[in-house]
Amino acid sequence: MRSRLETRRLTLRPLRAEDGPALMELLADPAATWHPYRQPRQPADAEALLAAELARWQAGMPARWAVIHATELVGYAGFGPSPWPEHADAVDIGWRYAERWWGRGLAHEAGEAMLDELFRSRAARAALATFEPSNHRIAALLRRLGFVVTSEGTQYGHRVHVARLDAQRWRIPMTA
Numbered sequence: 001m002r003s004r005l006e007t008r009r010l011t012l013r014p015l016r017a018e019d020g021p022a023l024m025e026l027l028a029d030p031a032a033t034w035h036p037y038r039q040p041r042q043p044a045d046a047e048a049l050l051a052a053e054l055a056r057w058q059a060g061m062p063a064r065w066a067v068i069h070a071t072e073l074v075g076y077a078g079f080g081p082s083p084w085p086e087h088a089d090a091v092d093i094g095w096r097y098a099e100r101w102w103g104r105g106l107a108h109e110a111g112e113a114m115l116d117e118l119f120r121s122r123a124a125r126a127a128l129a130t131f132e133p134s135n136h137r138i139a140a141l142l143r144r145l146g147f148v149v150t151s152e153g154t155q156y157g158h159r160v161h162v163a164r165l166d167a168q169r170w171r172i173p174m175t176a
């Protein structure tokens with residue numbers, strides 16, 4: 001997968017050490033962390049996230065990008081391992097943006113670019129998302145991207161929906 005993606009308004013590039021302060025600010029935002037943690041995260045969580053993502057990019061695995069608007073870090077988005085054994089052929093997709101960036105279609109814009117890259121590069125056969133039904137923003141975003149809820153489960157003590165999008169259902173024609 002390419003580590004740098006450009007969309008109309010955004011640049012997606014690998015998270016890196018200099019993102020530490022902006023990432024800590026994002027993870028200290030109660031709105032951005034409510035699902036699923038119910039409380040802000042600690043600076044050590046931002047450091048752990050950075051280290052894990054750096055390792056995944058270096059290993060050539062699907063990973064999370066820093067999402068940049070102009071020069072500002074909007075948040076992060078991308079792929080990680082599937083937490084569900086029955087979906088071992090899929091990668092997990094996720095987003096976390098600071099609240100001031102919500103409501104502008106930026107998550108959708110990044111989502112289209114990331115999924116297109118995932119399926120064009122054939123890095124996985126499907127993308128998977130796990131979300132709480134009360135998280136209406138993520139539910140709407142996933143619906144718009146074409147995900148379909150396939151099952152329910154429990155994660156972090158909360159009831160969750162598991163939604164899936166298979167490569168053959170990706171609506172943007174792939175040329176690769």
Ligand SMILES: CC(C)(COP(=O)(O)OP(=O)(O)OC[C@H]1O[C@@H](n2cnc3c(N)ncnc32)[C@H](O)[C@@H]1OP(=O)(O)O)[C@@H](O)C(=O)NCCC(=O)NCCS
Pocket residue numbers: 031032033035036075094095096097098101102103104105106107108109130131132135137138140141
């Ligand atoms: C999940 C999250 C990334 C969704 O962000 P979002 O901004 O709602 O998502 P979108 O990019 O799809 O934007 C949709 C909104 O932008 C509006 N919009 C404006 N311009 C748009 C455009 N050009 N294209 C599409 N939508 C546009 C839509 O009408 C919609 O508005 P609404 O908020 O009034 O319904 C964000 O809520 C978030 O980071 N939450 C915290 C972390 C979290 O819960 N992550 C998931 C854990 S499982």
